[in-house]
Amino acid sequence: CICKENYRPKYHFTPDSMWMNDPNGMVYYEGEYHLFYQYYPDSTVWGPMHWGHAVSTDLMHWEHLPIGLYPDSLGWIFSGSAVIDWKNTSGFGSKENPPMIAIYTYHSQSIEKEGRNDFQYQGLAYSLDKGRNWTKYKGNPVLPNPGIRDFRDPKVMWYEERQKWIMSLAVKDHVSFYSSPDLKSWKHESDFGLNTGGHGGVWECPDLFKLKAENGTEKWVLLVSVNPGGPNGGSATQYFIGEFDGHEFRNENSTMDPIWLDYGKDNYAGVTWSDVPQKDGRRLFIGWMSNWQYATVVPTKKWRSATTLPRELSLVEKGGHYEMFGKPVKEFDSILVDKPTEKIENLELNDNVEEVFKGAVKGTVWYASYMVDITETKTFSIQLNNSLNENVGIKLDIEANRIEFDRNNAGKIDFSPEFAVPISGRYSFKQKNIKVELFWDASSLELFINEGQFQMTNLVFPKDNWNSMKLNSVGKAKVIEASYVSVNQVVNK
Ligand code: FRU
CATH class of the missing domain: 2.60.120.560 (Exo-inulinase; domain 1)
Structure with a gap:
C-alpha cells in the first residue's frame, strides 16, 4: 500500500516503483491526457531509459499503464514528445484513425563507449490504439547525429501557417529548429540561443508554443531547461518570449538575465501537452519535481521522483512586455x-x-x-x-x-x-x-x-x-x- 510510504505524494504523479525523471510525450487524445516519462524499471537510480506511461481524464487521477517504449538496438529511449498526426502526413495510420506518434532521442551507449560523439539521434514510434501498443519506425533514426555530443529532446508541433511540423531540439548550448512535411525527413531551419539566456550548463528539453495574452495578442514562448546553472544551483527551466515565423525564433525578452519559469530548486525538464482541444485552449505544463544535484539520493525507498502539479501557463502584458504565469490547473479544486x-x-x-x-x-x-x-x-x-x-x-x-x-x-x-x-x-x-x-x-x-x-x-x-x-x-x-x-x-x- 503506497499510503504507508512516508514521503509518497498523494496527489502528484509518481511511478509505482523505481526511477523516474523527465515527463515525456504528453499528448491529449480522445478524452485522455497521456503522460510518458523517463523510466528505469530495474532500479531507483537513473539507468537505461524507457518511457513509462500513465493516463488521466482529469490530470489528477492517474492510471498506470504498461511501459510504452523499451530500449532497442539503436539505444536507450531518452526524452521527447508525442503528437497526433491528424492528417496522417506520416502514412502510419489513416485520417479516420490518425496515428499517435512519439518523437524521441535514442542514446546509444555502445557508440558512446567507442568514444564517439554521435551517440544521440532522433527516432519515431507510432500507436494506432490510443497509445497502448507502439511500433518503432523501420526507417529510424529520422534525424541522424551531425557529430555533436548533446543532440536531444525533440519537441514537435504542427505549424498550421505553413502546414509543416516543427521540431525544437536541444543542441548542447542552443536550440535548433527543424521542419518536416511528414515527421520522417527533417530539414534544419535555424539556431537560437548562443548569445542569450542562461548558459551555466547544457541546454535540454526545449518546448516552443504559441500563447495568447489576455489582450488578444499572440506570442511565442520557448522553454529551455539548463543543467546546471539554475538560479539556486543545479537544474532549472528558463523561458523566452518572442516571435516565430516557421523558420526562426526571435527573442523579445527585455533583460539579458535569464528569466526562470520557477524559482525553486525542484522543477526541471518541464514541457507542455500537445493537442489539447482548441475549445479548451489551455497550455498545460508539467515538470519533473527534482534536481539533478541530488535526485538519485533523495530519501525515498521504493521509487524516486514525482512530477509537479500540472499547471496552466498564461501570458500577461505589463507595460509593453509580456510575462508568463503558471498556476495549478483548475481540476485541482475537485480534490x-x-x-x-x-x-x-x-x-x-x-x-x-x-x-x-x-x-x-x-x-x-x-x-x-x-x-x-x-x-x-x-x-x-x-x-x-x-x-x-x-x-x-x-x-x-x-x-x-x-x-x-x-x-x-x-x-x-x-x-x-x-x-x-x-x-x-x-x-x-x-x-x-x-x-x-x-x-x-x-x-x-x-x-x-x-x-x-x-x-x-x-x-x-x-x-x-x-x-x-x-x-x-x-x-x-x-x-x-x-x-x-x-x-x-x-x-x-
Ligand atoms: C533531462 C535529461 C534529458 C535527457 C534525459 C535522460 O533531465 O538529461 O536531456 O533526454 O534527461 O534521462
Whole structure:
C-alpha cells in the first residue's frame, strides 16, 4: 500500500516503483491526457531509459499503464514528445484513425563507449490504439547525429501557417529548429540561443508554443531547461518570449538575465501537452519535481521522483512586455475537501510579534492560501513547524523584492550538501494585496504568488507532519483572509 510510504505524494504523479525523471510525450487524445516519462524499471537510480506511461481524464487521477517504449538496438529511449498526426502526413495510420506518434532521442551507449560523439539521434514510434501498443519506425533514426555530443529532446508541433511540423531540439548550448512535411525527413531551419539566456550548463528539453495574452495578442514562448546553472544551483527551466515565423525564433525578452519559469530548486525538464482541444485552449505544463544535484539520493525507498502539479501557463502584458504565469490547473479544486478546516480573517500582525496557530495545518496533504495587505510591511513570513522542532519557512522580503525559502532545518537534509542551501527568487511587490498559495503533498511544497506570477517548487523531507503555522512580519501586515484545506488522497490506479 503506497499510503504507508512516508514521503509518497498523494496527489502528484509518481511511478509505482523505481526511477523516474523527465515527463515525456504528453499528448491529449480522445478524452485522455497521456503522460510518458523517463523510466528505469530495474532500479531507483537513473539507468537505461524507457518511457513509462500513465493516463488521466482529469490530470489528477492517474492510471498506470504498461511501459510504452523499451530500449532497442539503436539505444536507450531518452526524452521527447508525442503528437497526433491528424492528417496522417506520416502514412502510419489513416485520417479516420490518425496515428499517435512519439518523437524521441535514442542514446546509444555502445557508440558512446567507442568514444564517439554521435551517440544521440532522433527516432519515431507510432500507436494506432490510443497509445497502448507502439511500433518503432523501420526507417529510424529520422534525424541522424551531425557529430555533436548533446543532440536531444525533440519537441514537435504542427505549424498550421505553413502546414509543416516543427521540431525544437536541444543542441548542447542552443536550440535548433527543424521542419518536416511528414515527421520522417527533417530539414534544419535555424539556431537560437548562443548569445542569450542562461548558459551555466547544457541546454535540454526545449518546448516552443504559441500563447495568447489576455489582450488578444499572440506570442511565442520557448522553454529551455539548463543543467546546471539554475538560479539556486543545479537544474532549472528558463523561458523566452518572442516571435516565430516557421523558420526562426526571435527573442523579445527585455533583460539579458535569464528569466526562470520557477524559482525553486525542484522543477526541471518541464514541457507542455500537445493537442489539447482548441475549445479548451489551455497550455498545460508539467515538470519533473527534482534536481539533478541530488535526485538519485533523495530519501525515498521504493521509487524516486514525482512530477509537479500540472499547471496552466498564461501570458500577461505589463507595460509593453509580456510575462508568463503558471498556476495549478483548475481540476485541482475537485480534490479539495469541501470546507476549509481552518480560517483566519482580518488578523493584524504587529511589527515583530509572532502569531502561532497550533493545529492550523495537519496531515500529509493540504492546501493553504493567504491574502495579505502589505502596504506597511517590510517582510512577511510563514513558517510551518512540527513536534520535532523542524520547520520550513517562506519569507516575502518586500523591501528587497525577493522571496526566500528555507528548508535548512526541515528534517532530512544530509543526503546532499546541495539540498539545504539558501533558495530565493526575485519578485517585485507592486500590489497592495498579495496572494500566497501553498500546496503541500507529503514531501513537496509548491508556492504561487498572485495567481502564478511567481512559482517556486521545493522538495522537503520532514520527519513528522507539520502541525502548526507561525506568521510574522517586520513592519505591520494585515492578513485579510487565510485558509487551510485538506486535500483528498488521490490514489493512482
Ligand atoms: C533531462 C535529461 C534529458 C535527457 C534525459 C535522460 O533531465 O538529461 O536531456 O533526454 O534527461 O534521462
